[in-house]
Amino acid sequence: MACAAAGLAAPAVFAQGKPIRIGVPTAMQLQVGRDTQDAVKMAIDDVNARGGVLGRKLEMVVADETENPETGISAIKKLTADEKVDVLIGGYTSGVTLAQLPHIASAKTIYLGVGAASPAITAKVKQDYDNYKYVFRVGPLNSAHQARQLTGFISNFVKGELGISKVAIVGENAKWVQDLVPLLKKGATEAGADVRATEFFDAQTSDFSPLFSKVKDSGAQYMVVVLSHASSDIFAKQWHDSRFPMPYGGIDVKSMDGDFCQRIGGKSVGELAANFAVRAPLTARTIPFFDEFAKKTSRSPVYTAFGANDAVYMYADAVKKAGSTDTNAVIKALEKASYEGITGVIEFDETHDVKPGAGTFKGPSLLLAQWRDGCKREVIYPKERRTADFVYPAWIKK
Incomplete structure (x- = not known):
């Protein structure tokens, strides 16, 4: 497996060649976007301190894609056509990323996704390899994989x-959620759970009392x-x-935000929220990354930071390995990559x-960590990574 600085020259002396430009399209108004940018910068600074890549310095260029498909497309065009970046690292909303794909393909620029979870994003690679071979997902796990693990x-x-x-499944009306919930319901039912209700709600919902009533009336207990x-903040409150x-x-x-509990006055205490990494010895990179990120930003990183940092390395x-930034050669090298990252071993299918991750493969x-x-957060599931036992909210009888 590659180490963080594998293949990088030791002296911080750069050749006359132009810098390798990393374009970062992300939702900068959100913590996922700020963390993406900061995590990319951390890796770039480390790589450059070690001499760069093939004697060339790395540079970052950021474009705010917001959560709007049209703005997202503009961000890709700016980075590829105007800024002429060598690679794109970023993304957040699946709907935005899906809208960007034809423009990424047209620009023939490698895209390492670190935020969007819809399986439809990478499905394009298999359907039309020649046009979409530029697209990779470093993280998070796609929603189908998440559904299987949430079923577990x-x-x-x-x-x-x-x-x-007796459980109820509720989800917001977003593309990746619509992909995930049917798989989750099917898997949970096959695993012996009694799914009493499946409800979707608008992402702009401000009053969850009707939804809560439906769930309560269904007879569900979880x-x-x-x-x-x-809506997450309002939901928890x-x-x-x-x-x-x-x-x-x-x-x-x-x-997943490190400040989520504090910013809503502790009202998430008792909730179990999925994460892809917490400050625990998941790999040799996990704890050092969390500590360095907190030192540089005074924040606890969210999931996009993990993929963004790993993607640079x-x-x-x-x-x-390719000996150049030639797109096709770099794609072939990425296809063979096995990298011990922050969340586990990163390999591509x-x-x-x-x-x-499955069986002996530490992907x-x-x-599932409980506030x-x-x-504070404690890992409850899976059992082999547990740091504390589950505690019911104070007002709920076991």
Whole structure:
């Protein structure tokens, strides 16, 4: 496996060649975007301090794609046509990334995605390799893989350990969620769970009391959530303030934020939220990255930071192996890559999608971490990575 600085020259002396330009399209108004940019910069600074790649310095150029497809397309055009970057590292919203794909293909620029989860993104690679071979997903796991691992959580933890079989699944109306929820419902049912309700809600919802009533009336005893936008804060607050009579957990992207619990006044305490890494010895890179990121930014990194930081090193190593920034040669090197990253070992399948951890393969996996008193986080699932036992919210009887 490649180490963080594999193949990089030792002296910080650069040749006369022009810098290798890394374009970062991301939603800069959100923590996922700020963390993407900061994580890329951390890796670039480290690579440059070691002499760059093939004697060339790395440079970062950022474009704000927001969460709007048209703005996202403009960001790609700016980075590829105007800034003439060598590689793109970024992304967040699946709908935006899907809209960008034809423009990435047209620009013939390698794209290392670190935020969007829809399987449709990398499915393009298999469907039309010649046009979409430029697209890779370093992270997160695609929503189908997440559904399978969340199914394991329902089967092994909610049903197997808590003894709860009656569940409700709720998710926001976003592309990746619409991909995931049917798979999750099917998998949970096959695993023996009694799925009492499946509800979708608009990402702009401000009053969850009708949804909560439906879930409560369904007879469910545990609420599985799949959400990623601004509604997360409101959802957690209203769950807490209404003393909703069941615990909840699942994939809650905003709840991955290191300041999520504090910014809503501790009202997420009791929630289980999926993460791809926490400050634990998942790999040799995990704890050092968390500590260095906190030192430089005074924040705890969210999931896009993991993929963004790893993507810089993976691209640098692929360029070294290819002997140049020639796109086709770098693609071939990336296809063969096996890199020990922050979340696990990063390898790509035939669609250029990151392989999930399974069996003896230590690839990225979903970790379910619970917010606790004092806004600390403890890993509850999977059991082999557990740092503390699950605690019910104070108002809920076991």
